Amino acid sequence: xxxxxxxxxxxxxxxxxxxxxxxxxxxxxxxxxxxxxxxxxxxxxxxxxxxxxxxxxxxxxxxxxxxxxxxxxxxxxxxxxxxxxxxxxxxxxxxxxxxxxxxxxxxxxxx
Amino acid sequence: xxxxxxxxxxxxxxxxxxxxxxxxxxxxxxxxxxxxxxxxxxxxxxxxxxxxxxxxxxxxxxxxxxxxxxxxxxxxxxxxxxxxxxxxxxxxxxxxxxxxxxxxxxxxxxxxxx
Numbered sequence: 001x002x003x004x005x006x007x008x009x010x011x012x013x014x015x016x017x018x019x020x021x022x023x024x025x026x027x028x029x030x031x032x033x034x035x036x037x038x039x040x041x042x043x044x045x046x047x048x049x050x051x052x053x054x055x056x057x058x059x060x061x062x063x064x065x066x067x068x069x070x071x072x073x074x075x076x077x078x079x080x081x082x083x084x085x086x087x088x089x090x091x092x093x094x095x096x097x098x099x100x101x102x103x104x105x106x107x108x109x110x111x
Numbered sequence: 112x113x114x115x116x117x118x119x120x121x122x123x124x125x126x127x128x129x130x131x132x133x134x135x136x137x138x139x140x141x142x143x144x145x146x147x148x149x150x151x152x153x154x155x156x157x158x159x160x161x162x163x164x165x166x167x168x169x170x171x172x173x174x175x176x177x178x179x180x181x182x183x184x185x186x187x188x189x190x191x192x193x194x195x196x197x198x199x200x201x202x203x204x205x206x207x208x209x210x211x212x213x214x215x216x217x218x219x220x221x222x223x224x225x
Binding site: 038042043044045046087091092093094095096097098099100101102103104 | 115142144146153154155156159166167169201203205208209210211213214215216217218219
């Protein structure tokens with residue numbers, strides 16, 4: 001699986017959009033971009049995934065650049081409960097459920 | 112629908128002992144994966160089971176083993192415990208092993224080795 005690079009930490013004001021970047025410059029054509037988050041002392045939680053088109057669900061939006069070398073996870077209206085470590089993962093499908101986690105971005109949402 | 116459950120939630124063992132952790136997946140899910148999380152190494156994949164067969168294995172020594180039962184419940188065993196095995200052990204369940212289905216993680220078992 002391709003390697004990802006994320007900022008170690010970010011702050012965001014409550015109610016504002018949180019934009020979390022991820023670089024995956026060595027991504028292959030058949031690799032998807034996945035985002036998970038881990039709230040303190042809990043198991044990771046799936047957020048969203050995509051291949052090349054932008055994706056949106058009830059939790060977040062995923063914007064993938066045209067060359068697919070980077071992506072941004074957007075939490076449109078961050079709340080204090082969104083404070084967590086966010087992991088960007090690149091993986092192929094049809095290869096099992098193994099996830100390779102990097103260091104992630106620690107997002108702190110402040111009042 | 113009940114989520115992924117892991118037992119016990121907390122465990123304290125001493126070096127040299129062995130330990131067995133249990134994971135009950137979401138009803139209908141047949142894939143169970145295990146992860147180890149430590150402050151130094153982060154989240155690392157241990158192994159994945161599907162239909163009682165190990166499908167993938169991470170880079171861990173043979174002291175780490177697992178199995179899955181016909182009802183999809185899974186156990187992992189760590190023998191000859193070392194101090195470095197102190198970690199949060201997480202399991203995740205999914206409907207299939209294709210990777211197309213979302214994985215759901217349990218709350219984890221926190222193991223402390225003294």
